[in-house]
Amino acid sequence: MNIRAIEHAYKRYAGVYDLVFGGVFQPGRKTAVERMRCSLGEKVLEVGVGTGLSFSLYPKHILLTGIDISRDMLAVAQARKIRxxxxxxxxxxxxxAENMAFHDNSFDKVVAMYVASVVPDPARLVDEMRRVCKPNGRLIFVNHFHSQNPLLGTLESLISPWSSQLGFHPDFSLDRFMNKSGLLATDIRPVNIFNFCTMVEAVNNKRLSERLAMAA
Ligand SMILES: C[S@@+](CC[C@H](N)C(=O)[O-])C[C@H]1O[C@@H](n2cnc3c(N)ncnc32)[C@H](O)[C@@H]1O
Structure with missing residues (x-):
């Protein structure tokens, strides 16, 4: 799925996103924010912030930056911030989020909620999140991963050719994500109804490029 397809898909979703994906995925967002254990004045970056459904979950004493590739989703987030x-x-x-304008080590915590299965290159996303996060800061992900349930898993594989229209990859594999990104997970736990999604908490280890350079 390329950036243009993502923008197109989320232009369609923006007006109805909160209704369809709000309440049902809110427990996962809540767990992600709780796991950040934000201290006073910490800088948090949420990539793929969408319509800002997580805003009410953050403590008032942090400084939150949100980015998104979709102007339409971000317009809803902006209206929520003002309202x-x-x-x-x-x-x-x-x-x-795969090519951010922020300086290295800008944030204490960086979080991606339901974004890793949407971006064109998830390993590149993680690498950029690592870059802008301080060393030993926290990286948090919440996502639906390819189901282990044979029936649901088969269904997800069957609809995966329509990823561009859906706006996400339904057959996104947790194992592959962990292997390709090289994340050092400190906690992996199911979230949301029927354990439909997974939260991954990781300490900010070295960037992929740095690790490859070290291995060479
Ligand atoms: C499934 S929505 C999740 C929105 C929000 N995080 C939530 O919890 O509901 C995925 C979001 O990621 C954004 N996105 C996808 N690819 C992106 C990229 N490369 N950079 C920034 N945002 C991206 C989409 O525009 C969309 O708003």
């Missing part, structure tokens, strides 16, 4: 007077949301920008 709810969220002074802890300090920046919302249109930006590609």
């Amino acid at each position: 709810d007077r969220l002074s802890n949301v300090v920046q919302l920008s249109v930006m590609d």
Whole structure:
């Protein structure tokens, strides 16, 4: 799925996203924010922030930056920030999470909620999240991964050719994600109804490029 297909898909979703994907996936967002254990004044980056459904879950004492590739999704997030007077949301920008404009080591925590199965290159996403996160900071992911249930897993494989229209990869594998990204997980736990999704918490180890250079 390329960036253009993603923008197109989420332009269609923006108006109905909260209704369809709000409540049902909120427990996963809540777990992700809780696991961050944010301290006073910490800088948090949420990539693929979408319509800002997580905003109400963050403590008031942090500084939250949100980015998204979809202007339409971000417009809803911006309206939410204004409506709810969220002074802890300090920046919302249109930006590609695989190629961010932030300096190295800019954030204490970096989180991607339901984004890793959407971006064109998940390993590149993780590498960029590592770069902008401080060494030994926290990287958090929440996502649906390819189901182990034979019936659901087969269904997900069958609909995977329509990823561009769906706006995500339904057959996104947890094992492959962990292997390709080289994440050092400190916690992996099921979240949401029927354990439909998984939260991965990781310590910010070295970037892929640094690890490859070290191995060479
Ligand atoms: C399934 S939605 C998740 C939105 C939000 N995180 C949530 O919890 O509901 C995926 C979001 O990732 C965004 N996205 C996809 N690829 C992206 C990229 N390369 N850079 C930034 N955002 C991206 C989409 O525009 C969309 O808003």
